[in-house]
Amino acid sequence: MVEIDGMKMVQTRAILNYIATKYNLYGKDLKERALIDMYVEAAMDLNELLMIHPFQPADKKEEHFATMLDKATNRYFPVYEKVLKDHGQDFLVGNRFSRVDVQLLEILLMAEEFKPDILAKFPLLQSFKARISNIPTIKKFLQPGSQRKSLPQEKDVSKVMKIFY
Known part of the structure; x- marks a missing residue:
């Protein structure tokens, strides 16, 4: 829950x-809002895939990791790379900074925590990440x-698993 402008809001x-x-x-x-929503929803799909990885059972972790990397590098990142190429601007929508730029940056950073060279085949995403990171x-x-959270550590995963399972 977030309290903002006198409201208590839930739902991310x-x-x-x-x-x-x-x-x-x-x-x-x-x-532009429709494009932002469309790109954010795709980003959230990948975000969910990345976020659940630490919580995979040990016998499924390797398979999940391979699936996660495959989808990131063969499905999601090529689309964003193409959007940046076709659009020819510094930002994903309308040549101005928007919420989808923040969302994509967070996912790129998270993906690199799993595999530091994951963006090697995506020069426009590399440039995008550098540009947005320097705002x-x-x-x-x-x-x-800062308040940015890194991937969950094993001790955190154990706590979560005890609570929910």
């Missing part, structure tokens, strides 16, 4: 859409000691 996407709209990060018109507020957030 509702919160993100509210913040994006409030801070003009949700496109200039309905068409002053994002750069500050990515510094060591």
Whole structure:
């Protein structure tokens, strides 16, 4: 739950859409919003795949890892690479910073935590990651000691598994 502007909000996407709209990060018109939503939903699909990996049973972890890398490098990343190439701009939608840029950056960073060279075949995504990471507020957030969370550690996974299973 997030408390913002006198409201108590739940549901991640509702919160993100509210913040994006409030801070003009949700496109200039309905068409841009639709593109942002479309790219965010795809990003969230990959995000979920990455986030559940640490919680896979030991006997399924290797298979899940291979599937996760395959989908990232053969399904999702090529699409975003093509969007950047076809669009020819610095950002994914409309040549201005939007919430999908933040979402994709987080996924790229998370994917690199699993496999540091995962972006090797995607030069436009590499450039995108560098460009978005250097926006002053994002750069500050990515510094060591920030609130950004890394992948769950084994001790955290054990706690979660005890609680839910």
